[in-house]
Amino acid sequence: xxxxxxxxxxxxxxxxxSVAQAxxxxxxxxxxxxxxxxxxxxxxxxxxxxDCRADRAMPQHDRAALDGFAVxxxxxxxxxxxxxxxxxxxxxxxxxLLPTEMNAxxxxxxxxxxxxxxxxxxEPVSPGENVQLRGAVAAAxxxxxxxxxxxxxxxxxxxxxxxxxxxxxxxxxxxSLLLVGPTASQGLRDSNRPMLxxxxxxxxxxxxxxxxxTRERSTLAAALAAAGGELVLVVGGxxxxxxxxxxxxxxxxxxLALHGLALHPGETSGFGSLGGTRPVVLLPGAPPACLWSYxxxxxxxxxxxxxxxxxxxxxxxxxxxxxxxxxxxxxxxVCPVRLGETAQTxxxxxxxxxxxxxxxxxxxxVTIVPAASEGHAQGAEVTIYLFEDHHGLRIGL
Amino acid sequence: xxxxxxxxxxxxxxxxxSVAQAxxxxxxxxxxxxxxxxxxxxxxxxxxxxDCRADRAMPQHDRAALDGFAVxxxxxxxxxxxxxxxxxxxxxxxxxLLPTEMNAxxxxxxxxxxxxxxxxxxEPVSPGENVQLRGAVAAAxxxxxxxxxxxxxxxxxxxxxxxxxxxxxxxxxxxSLLLVGPTASQGLRDSNRPMLxxxxxxxxxxxxxxxxxTRERSTLAAALAAAGGELVLVVGGxxxxxxxxxxxxxxxxxxLALHGLALHPGETSGFGSLGGTRPVVLLPGAPPACLWSYxxxxxxxxxxxxxxxxxxxxxxxxxxxxxxxxxxxxxxxVCPVRLGETAQTxxxxxxxxxxxxxxxxxxxxVTIVPAASEGHAQGAEVTIYLFEDHHGLRIGL
Numbered sequence: 001x002x003x004x005x006x007x008x009x010x011x012x013x014x015x016x017x018s019v020a021q022a023x024x025x026x027x028x029x030x031x032x033x034x035x036x037x038x039x040x041x042x043x044x045x046x047x048x049x050x051d052c053r054a055d056r057a058m059p060q061h062d063r064a065a066l067d068g069f070a071v072x073x074x075x076x077x078x079x080x081x082x083x084x085x086x087x088x089x090x091x092x093x094x095x096x097l098l099p100t101e102m103n104a105x106x107x108x109x110x111x112x113x114x115x116x117x118x119x120x121x122x123e124p125v126s127p128g129e130n131v132q133l134r135g136a137v138a139a140a141x142x143x144x145x146x147x148x149x150x151x152x153x154x155x156x157x158x159x160x161x162x163x164x165x166x167x168x169x170x171x172x173x174x175x176s177l178l179l180v181g182p183t184a185s186q187g188l189r190d191s192n193r194p195m196l197x198x199x200x201x202x203x204x205x206x207x208x209x210x211x212x213x214t215r216e217r218s219t220l221a222a223a224l225a226a227a228g229g230e231l232v233l234v235v236g237g238x239x240x241x242x243x244x245x246x247x248x249x250x251x252x253x254x255x256l257a258l259h260g261l262a263l264h265p266g267e268t269s270g271f272g273s274l275g276g277t278r279p280v281v282l283l284p285g286a287p288p289a290c291l292w293s294y295x296x297x298x299x300x301x302x303x304x305x306x307x308x309x310x311x312x313x314x315x316x317x318x319x320x321x322x323x324x325x326x327x328x329x330x331x332x333x334v335c336p337v338r339l340g341e342t343a344q345t346x347x348x349x350x351x352x353x354x355x356x357x358x359x360x361x362x363x364x365x366v367t368i369v370p371a372a373s374e375g376h377a378q379g380a381e382v383t384i385y386l387f388e389d390h391h392g393l394r395i396g397l
Numbered sequence: 398x399x400x401x402x403x404x405x406x407x408x409x410x411x412x413x414x415s416v417a418q419a420x421x422x423x424x425x426x427x428x429x430x431x432x433x434x435x436x437x438x439x440x441x442x443x444x445x446x447x448d449c450r451a452d453r454a455m456p457q458h459d460r461a462a463l464d465g466f467a468v469x470x471x472x473x474x475x476x477x478x479x480x481x482x483x484x485x486x487x488x489x490x491x492x493x494l495l496p497t498e499m500n501a502x503x504x505x506x507x508x509x510x511x512x513x514x515x516x517x518x519x520e521p522v523s524p525g526e527n528v529q530l531r532g533a534v535a536a537a538x539x540x541x542x543x544x545x546x547x548x549x550x551x552x553x554x555x556x557x558x559x560x561x562x563x564x565x566x567x568x569x570x571x572x573s574l575l576l577v578g579p580t581a582s583q584g585l586r587d588s589n590r591p592m593l594x595x596x597x598x599x600x601x602x603x604x605x606x607x608x609x610x611t612r613e614r615s616t617l618a619a620a621l622a623a624a625g626g627e628l629v630l631v632v633g634g635x636x637x638x639x640x641x642x643x644x645x646x647x648x649x650x651x652x653l654a655l656h657g658l659a660l661h662p663g664e665t666s667g668f669g670s671l672g673g674t675r676p677v678v679l680l681p682g683a684p685p686a687c688l689w690s691y692x693x694x695x696x697x698x699x700x701x702x703x704x705x706x707x708x709x710x711x712x713x714x715x716x717x718x719x720x721x722x723x724x725x726x727x728x729x730x731v732c733p734v735r736l737g738e739t740a741q742t743x744x745x746x747x748x749x750x751x752x753x754x755x756x757x758x759x760x761x762x763v764t765i766v767p768a769a770s771e772g773h774a775q776g777a778e779v780t781i782y783l784f785e786d787h788h789g790l791r792i793g794l
Contacts, residue, residue: 044595058755065683065750067638067665093638094683108637130750137755145758152784153599154757157592157684161754195554198441202550240505241464241490268464286463286491287554315712353462353527357558358455358534360551361542387549 016260016267018371019296019332025258025271026297029279030304033171033230040159045204046169047150047307051143054162058137062103064092065130069111069119070102073127081122084112089119098131105130138162150308170307174208174229175200180215180236180246180285191357192235192283192290199291203299203313204306205231220249224274231301232278233294236285238268246270246282254280262331262371265289265352269297288352288359292334314365314385320345325376327369336363337384346384363387413657413664415768416693416729422655422668423694426676427701430568430627437556442601443566444547444704448540451559455534459500461489462527466508466516467499470524478519481509486516495528502527535559547705567704571605571626572597577612577633577643577682588754589632589680589687596688600696600710601703602628617646621671628698629675630691633682635665643667643679651677659728659768662686662749666694685749685756689731711762711782717742722773724766733760734781743781760784 017025035049064070069089079085089111090099098105104125111119138144144162145155151167159167177200179193193210200207208229213219215237224232237246238259247259247270254274259282261269266289270282281298283290295312304310322345327333336359337346346367352359365386369375376382414422432446461467466486476482486508487496495502501522508516534555535541541559542552548564556564574597576590590607597604605626610616612634621629634643635656644656644667651671656679658666663686667679678695680687692709701707719742724730733756734743743764749756762783766772773779 041591041594044598058753067636067641091639093636093640094681094686132751132753136751137753144755150785153592153595154688154754154784156595157588157688158754158758159588160591161586161588161684163586191554191558194438194557195550197438198550198553201441239464239490242488243490244464284491287558289491291551291554354529354533356455356529356534357551357555358541361555387551388547 016262016331017258019261019263019368022258022261022263022269022271022297023300026279026281026301027304027310029271029273030231030301032307033173033305035168036171037166038169039166040156040164043151043159043167043169044153044156045150046167046172047204048145048147049168049170049307051147052145052159052162052164052167054138054140054142054144057135057140058162059132059134062098062134063132064094064096064098064105065132066094066105066107068092068105068107068130070096070099070105071119071121071125072102073104073125073129076104076121076124079121079124084120084122086114086118086120088117090117103127103131148307173205173231173302173305175205175302176208176227176229176232177210178220178223178227178232178234179210179212180220180234181212191287192285195287195291196233196235196283196294199294199299200302203302204308205302215243215245217245217249217252220245221252224249224253224280227274230278230305231298232274232280233283233298234280235283235290238270238282238284240268244268250280250282254278261293263292263296264328264331264333265291266293266296266334267331269293271297287357291357291360292352312385314387316383316385318381319343319384321376321378321380321382322347324348324378325367325369325382327373327375329374330371332371333369334366335369336360337365337367338362339364339384339386346382360387413659413728414655416658416660416765419655419658419660419666419668419694420697423676423678423698424701424707426668426670427628427698429704430570430702432565433568434563435566437553437562437564440548440556440564440566441550441553442547443564443569444601445542445544446565446567446704448544449542449556449559449561449564451535451537451539451541454532454537455559456529456531459495459531460529461491461493461495461502462529463491463502463504465489465502465504465527467493467496467502468516468518468522469499470501470522470526473501473518473521476518476521481517481519483511483515483517485514486510487514500524500528545704570602570628570699570702572602572699573605573624573626573629574607575617575620575624575629575631576607576609577617577631578609588684589682592684592688593630593632593680593691596691596696597699600699601705602699612640612642614642614646614649617642618649621646621650621677624671627675627702628695629671629677630680630695631677632680632687635667635679635681637665641665647677647679651675658690660689660693661725661728661730662688663690663693663731664728666690668694684754688754688757689749709782711784713780713782715778716740716781718773718775718777718779719744721745721775722764722766722779724770724772726771727768729768730766731763732766733757734762734764735759736761736781736783743779757784 075087213223256272259270268284336349472484610620653669656667665681733746
């Protein structure tokens with residue numbers, strides 16, 4: 001957290017920091033938390049902190065891969081439509097241990113039972129056919145699922161099959177929310193609290209505590225000093241207005257590293273730390289600015305602490321701008337966009353400044369216009385982040 | 398559920414049903430469940446059963462869009478670098494109601510305070526500049542979030558801002574798991590139960606009850622008759638072996654509509670109903686077959702009941718087969734694949750028959766080769782379903 005001790009060039013010059021500088025600050029301030037033991041039944045969605053290995057060969061013995069007749073392959077040599085061969089066979093179900101001396105399985109439909117324990121075959125079978133061989137799923141000691149994997153249902157199935165009842169998972173980051181009340185004159189409904197609770201949960205964090213504080217600097221500084229968890233989010237009071245004391249309170253309780261970003265929405269975001277180690281993000285109180293400051297910085301901190309992919313948790317793709325997308329030069333801008341019918345093009349929508357969070361209900365996603373750009377020309381190829389997973393093709397078998 | 402009363406052509410012919418027929422059966426057997434009221438705090442991930450509308454204009458009054466000075470725009474006409482104009486101004490924070498008779502906001506940095514309640518401007522400002530106008534987010538009565546939307550954190554923020562404390566959500570489907578024990582000779586660890594619990598939860602279902610039954614037909618039929626929920630999943634005992642009675646038990650307790658699919662893994666899947674209305678899916682006991690029969694059919698039923706997109710919950714994309722992908726003609730085959738370095742090509746991996754669930758830990762996704770095809774030629778363009786969301790591009794501002 002060296003950066004939090006010496007204010008950087010941006011602070012000294014008074015110019016706002018860039019998005020890249022803020023991302024770099026988050027990255028140096030956060031790293032993956034230590035592991036904890038988690039029962040497999042609660043492990044879905046958790047990030048493995050160590051490889052899960054097979055303690056023995058899987059399967060441990062040769063097994064039938066399907067329902068059928070276990071036979072000795074060498075006895076079927078020469079079988080044909082004009083030369084059906086009758087040989088000893090044992091009925092097996094998929095998953096059954098292969099009976100001793102049998103080395104292949106003939107599907108039920110491919111053999112005619114001939115009295116007790118015998119079948120007639122009209123074609124030969126190879127050794128190992130329809131048999132899952134010892135160690136085929138995994139050799140003893142082999143890695144089943146790698147460290148860093150976020151466990152999905154299918155991994156749970158594999159680990160359960162290996163007899164693993166507990167895994168080592170990255171601990172979930174505990175996040176403190178310090179909610180600075182709106183000014184009395186605003187009479188606004190608090191939309192940030194429920195939104196942030198859902199966002200923190202989506203990114204694998206746990207709300208450790210949630211404190212509503214008044215706007216006074218001393219109250220905020222005291223609340224900051226008392227906040228728990230691995231990350232503190234101060235919501236509101238981050239601006240330069242006479243009622244805004246979040247930055248000053250952080251400087252008093254800990255260290256303020258960056259304040260003010262070349263990002264819209266999100267201009268008044270700030271970054272610092274408590275006790276030199278615990279990162280604090282100052283989120284603007286205006287809901288769209290709170291949302292994007294969370295997504296780009298606070299969420300990134302939570303994702304890094306929890307061992308997840310730190311990138312925005314949206315699918316990105318390259319599309320063509322069907323119309324010009326205008327943005328202010330010198331400031332990165334998050335622009336709501338709507339996909340065209342073929343999902344190959346996008347059109348700009350009214351900005352977050354104009355229609356606030358209303359944009360998130362009508363947009364398919366956003367494009368982030370870099371600070372150095374005045375926008376995207378019509379026909380330009382543009383990276384967008386899609387809110388929903390557009391599955392695109394549907395299964396059509 | 399008409400189809401469940403007259404066995405169809407596939408049953409009469411003894412030929413296995415196609416994947417398309419099974420999907421069509423699921424689709425006619427399931428429809429979206431009725432709504433229930435859900436507090437907004439618990440609503441993330443739920444599917445809206447009705448449009449959420451703004452009960453009044455949002456915002457209800459003109460508000461400052463950023464921290465600055467509220468001014469009367471017409472008083473700034475003629476202001477310039479060589480003609481600074483001093484005019485009355487009131488300090489406002491983002492979100493503040495615009496003071497009476499003021500109609501624009503000048504950012505803090507763009508004006509010099511001149512004594513109490515006055516600022517000097519060096520350029521004119523337009524009416525409405527940096528003001529969020531009454532109704533800009535939503536007009537009174539306008540739809541904020543549409544019926545059918547699965548609520549994400551950002552929607553929760555918008556609905557909270559509108560003062561909505563409770564929403565109408567599609568009820569979550571209740572699913573009964575009827576687990577048929579492995580045969581005594583198998584001594585297998587049960588991987589299906591934990592995997593299915595995670596899968597049902599992922600798709601928005603709730604496990605209503607979970608019954609472990611022995612393999613006897615009469616026990617199974619009794620358990621089926623007693624099962625609750627909107628969907629019953631029987632796991633195991635679906636094959637044609639002497640110990641497999643799931644299909645017969647379903648025919649006894651209700652109706653068996655389809656049994657046996659041209660799908661690998663998943664050949665022994667079955668479909669039917671209880672009381673003519675409650676769908677039952679027979680899932681094979683072999684874990685890879687259980688997984689794919691769930692993903693393609695049982696999961697689809699849960700997703701449809703819960704008002705979600707019924708398609709496979711994986712991102713699909715078109716890629717090039719870098720090597721030939723072999724499959725048996727006459728049967729659709731789920732083939733594990735690995736993406737090439739550029740994510741433009743795929744290579745086949747050992748099949749589910751060969752390495753069981755081991756395939757899900759090494760694969761990036763699957764391709765489903767249709768029954769009519771012998772596989773994909775090298776260089777063919779192929780649809781794949783990706784297990785994880787490959788975000789592809791990273792934010793790099």
